[in-house]
Amino acid sequence: MAPESGVRIKGMVEASFVDWDGNIVCTLFLPGCNFRCGFCFNHELVLAPEGLEDVPLEYVREYLRANRDFLDGVCITGGEPTLHGIQELCRMVKELGLGVKLDTNGSNPEVVASLIDSGLVDFVAMDVKAPFDDGSYSLVSGVEVRAERLRRCAELIASRVEHEFRTTVVPGVHTPEVVEDIARALAELGARKYVLQKFIPELAMSEELRRLKPMRDEEMDALVEVAGRYIDVVRWRGR
Ligand code: SF4
Numbered sequence: 390m391a392p393e394s395g396v397r398i399k400g401m402v403e404a405s406f407v408d409w410d411g412n413i414v415c416t417l418f419l420p421g422c423n424f425r426c427g428f429c430f431n432h433e434l435v436l437a438p439e440g441l442e443d444v445p446l447e448y449v450r451e452y453l454r455a456n457r458d459f460l461d462g463v464c465i466t467g468g469e470p471t472l473h474g475i476q477e478l479c480r481m482v483k484e485l486g487l488g489v490k491l492d493t494n495g496s497n498p499e500v501v502a503s504l505i506d507s508g509l510v511d512f513v514a515m516d517v518k519a520p521f522d523d524g525s526y527s528l529v530s531g532v533e534v535r536a537e538r539l540r541r542c543a544e545l546i547a548s549r550v551e552h553e554f555r556t557t558v559v560p561g562v563h564t565p566e567v568v569e570d571i572a573r574a575l576a577e578l579g580a581r582k583y584v585l586q587k588f589i590p591e592l593a594m595s596e597e598l599r600r601l602k603p604m605r606d607e608e609m610d611a612l613v614e615v616a617g618r619y620i621d622v623v624r625w626r627g628r
Contacts, residue, residue, distance in 0.1 A: 396419070396446070396473050396475060396478050397419065397420055397438075397473075398417050398419060398446065399418050399419065399420045399434055399438050399441040399443065399468075400416075400417070400418030400434065400444065401415065401417055401418070401444045401452075403415055403452065404459070404460070405464065407626075408464040408466070408490070409462060409464055409488075409490040409512060410553075412461035412462055412488065413460055413461050414460060414462045414463055414464045414490065415452065415453060415462075415463050415464070416463070417444075417463060417464070417465050418431070418467060419466070419467045419468050419469075419470045419472075419475070420435075420438030420439075420441070421434075421435065421438055421468050421472055421473075422435040422469040422494070423472060423494075423532065424496070424530040424531060424532055424534075425530065425531030425532055425594070426529060426530050426531055426557075426594065427529075427559075427593060427595030427598045428557050428559050428593050428594070428595070428598055430592035432594040434467060434468045435467075435468055435594070436594075438468070446478075450481060450485075453485050454485055457486055457487055460487055461487070462482070462488030462511065463487055463488070463489055464492065465478065465489065465490070465491050465492065466492035467492065469493065469496065469497075471491075471496070471500040471501060472497070475491075475504070476504065476509060480509060489509060489510045489511055489512075490510070490512040490514065491504065491510045491512070491513045491514070492513075492514045492516075493515050493516070493542070494515070494516050494539075495515045495516065495517070495539040495542035495546075496534070496538060496539065496542070498539075498541045498542035498545060501546065502545050505546075505549050505550045506549075510550065512550065512551045513546045513550050513551075513552050514552065514553045515546055515552065516554075516556070517539070517543060517554045517556050517571055518530055518556065519567070519571070520536075520570040520574060521536040521537070521539060521543075522536050523535060523536050525567075529559075540574070540578070543575065543578050543580070544578045544579070547575070547578045547579040547580045547581070548578075548579050552582065553582040553583070553584050555583070555585070555586055556583075556585055557586040557587075558585050558586065558588055558604055558609070559588045559598065559601070560588070560601050560602065560603070560604055563612070565611065568612045568615055568616055569616070569619075571616075572615065572618070572620055572623070573619050575619070576620050581620065581621055581622060582621070583616050583620045583623045584625065584626055585609060585612050585613060585616065585624075585625040585626070586626050586627055587603050587604060587609060587627025587628075588601070588603050588604070588627075589603060589627070590602065590603060603627075609625040610625070613625050
């Protein structure tokens with residue numbers, strides 16, 4: 390079945406070894422986002438997607454069809470993919486015999502629940518940017534956020550689908566105490582995997598954050614140790 394005409398694809402990595410642990414995937418980038426995180430490294434996709442060329446769906450479909458023996462699945466990322474009607478895109482991928490991994494900021498729990506319940510996603514990675522309170526979350530995500538919706542999304546992901554939760558750790562923002570708060574909250578929701586991502590200053594949306602230095606490896610190790618007290622599988626990325 391053809392994906393809805395409303396779904397625009399603004400970028401494609403034909404074969405990625407890093408977007409779904411243990412799998413080789415084709416990664417598709419969808420435009421736009423309802424958050425404005427200062428550390429976002431995809432800001433062109435978020436702020437000015439109209440300047441990026443569309444990748445034709447027909448091209449994507451034919452690429453996937455020709456490479457479905459080599460690929461394990463497709464990673465649908467953004468931006469925020471749940472802002473678009475991605476059901477038919479997921480269905481197209483599944484009909485080719487490939488798995489679907491969804492990246493989300495967790496702001497659309499109803500959409501995520503529907504995708505999981507329809508069997509259209511196999512793995513969901515949700516960013517958890519701050520402890521689940523409105524003030525902390527709004528500060529980090531750059532927009533006013535109702536943290537209860539994000540907590541609800543994390544809860545349904547933790548209980549219904551293979552998953553990972555992840556936090557991009559920004560120096561001075563994600564202190565050991567903050568990471569501990571997030572890990573504790575995720576553990577209470579049943580999270581089984583938590584990944585800390587090293588912040589890359591030179592790619593940040595915020596000019597102010599571009600002046601920061603990323604955390605050192607030893608600091609990342611220490612954060613993993615803190616979060617590992619609560620969740621079985623914890624690691625960091627960005628070496
Ligand atoms: S939610 Fe993700 S894509 Fe959206 S602004 Fe934040 S980091 Fe960027």
